[in-house]
Amino acid sequence: MRKLTIIGGGFAGLTAAITAAEAGVKVTVHEAHRTPGGRARTAEGPYLTNEGPHALYDGGPHWTWLKQRGLIGAPAPLPVSEALRFRFHRGGALRRTPPLGMLRQSLRGAEQAPVDLDFRSWATGLVGERAADAAAAYVGVATFHHDPGALSARFVQERLHRTAALPPEARYVRGGWGELIERMIARAWETGVRIETSSRVESLADLPLGEGPVVVATALPAAARLLGDPSLTWESGRTVLFDLALRTRKGDPFVISDLDAPGWIERFTAQDPSLAPAGEQLIQAQLPIGPDESKADGVAHAERLLDLGFPGWRERTVWRRESVSQGRTGAVDRPGTTWRDRPAVERGDGVYLVGDQVAAPGVLAEVAFTSAVEAVSLALRTGRGVPRTERGVPRKGLDLKHA
Template sequence: MRKLTIIGGGFAGLTAAITAAEAGTRVTVYEAHRTPGGRARTAEGPYRTNEGPHALYAGGPHWTWLGQRGLLGPLAPLPPAEALRFRFHRAGALRRTPPLGLLRQSLRTAGKAPVDLDFHTWARGFAGERAAREAAAYAGVALFHHDPGALSARFVQERLHRAAAVPPEAHYVRGGWGELIGRMVARACEMGVRIETSARVESLDGLDGLDGGGGPVIVATSLPAAARFLRDPSLTWESGRTVLVDLALHGRKGDPFVISDLDAPGWIERFTAQDPSLAPAGHQLIQAQFPIGPGATGADGVAHGERLLDLGFPGWRERTVWRRDSVAQGRTGAVDRPGTTWRDRPAVDRGDGVYLVGDQVAAPGVLSEVSFTSAVEAVSLALRADHLAARHA
């Protein structure tokens, strides 16, 4: 393939760029912002926040791919003492151990969950009402959805197993995901990829004036942005709606590492527990997510979070030195309802040499793994189509 154009320089776009460049393709990436990264950017300044809690799952395909290319970089291991500061919010109180019904082992041995049944109904049949509800809430860490129990049992079970794996699959990039993105950008540039920043492309027609058109195009934007770019309103899929709360506190001995809410989906994580470089000395950086339903407001999610903070971080209001609240709408990956799988999402191959990648398209995996898998698949399809066209020519 002689030429490839990529719209969007986030994790998916950079994965596609490196993969294509390795195959000898001339690649140009157009990124609308002044820096690449998309939702994988890490904020500049004293508090190195990501857009919501971020982790790399070691069991995923991108873990191997990044490692083979030396792109993982240094990781931030969790000290054993911090691992003991995991707390579960259950029946209005914080507990040090998960309830017996939660199931990590009981759900693992329950067989492969059905696609057509919702998770709550399926899990309730062998684990009981309360355990099913708490398992769904715990899985929320990898779902960012207000009602995980209503989603496909197969979909939720996979994420529950990945989130509850022993030893843990979740790992943390030292310095934040921006460090990983920086390494990917450097690798792409070393391979001759041209990355144009502050270059907003409004449509496929707009490419003609930039690079003369021609050659396949990979659209590596959010799904709503892709729908506008491709003028295709059918490009939709359900995602979560989540309140994100970032806090910097004066440190205090005994602060928990994680609070997992088993009464309703919600997650608070002290990211400086594993990576003190994310905040100035003496400060703790906390990132949290609280999913909200269609009828709820951002204030409802914030109130949920503040109740948990009151329980787990005494005096947090007086200790707060910096805070940021936001609402993520359709920016937390795909969720699959009963009767659907990842195969039912918008296809990667859109025809006429256009390919769609990102975390809401037809590719397997958990969270960022969907972006990675779809990017590699898009390049593979483009290479195959180019090879067939060359043969026929």
């Protein structure tokens, strides 16, 4: 394989581009926006916000890959004094420690959890209803789902085990994830990748002749439209994203994790003061909401937690932003399903699908990374694409869903 085309310049697309270019392939990336990055972009301005809380888990495969290439940059370590300001909301009050049963549950590996049973039922039989509900709420930080207890026990337990690990797996990119993306772009250029921005591809038939296999690295709904395949769907979360800049006050918590209902508030300037102007602190929160709930419900949830943990926060507010993220927070697996049941990476006819809602293992961004590396591996193994005249029009009898 001499050429590869990638549609989408987010984390998954850039991972695929670098992986292929390092193998000697000539790569072209088409990015619809004026800058690459996707959901890994960091906002411009005085408050360097990501699209919701972002962290890298150093237990995942992408951590080693990024570190080997010098793409993580200087770490943003969390001072011990800040780590001690982790608070749990339980029964209407903030506490320093979670229920003991929840801690016991977090020690179990995902392989011990059944696929066909929901997490709440399984965990209740092990640690009791109270601890099971607390564990399910806590894992909302890694599912962005309003009811993690209703999801597959295997899926939820993997995320509980990873997010509650000691020492913590979460690591932070200094300056926001935009810095990581800038380093990935530079690495792509160094390896010869051509990145075309403001280049929206509406159909595979629009691509030039002889550009090799195609990796579609867009959100799943966009991929379904591009490939003309409505079967490309999978459930994701729906959550309110709440960004807040406050004048600094000594003693504010680092994190508030709501164990009564999924919700997470994190003060990101605790580990990286550069994210906000001097004398101010940046808070990012995510509050999952159900199908019948509104943005106002999520915001009200955040404000109740802020009232408990951030005294005088309303008077100290210098900037705030609220939004709803739907279908943009990665896949969630219902009982009876695993990551293998999601839309396949290999679509047939030299087309590959990558992102955080496809058939690849991992937690959050790890799914995007793993699928990108897998797509390039499959394309290299095949060694050729499909002639341009066949692209965009599935061959008679070809079932893209099962290809």
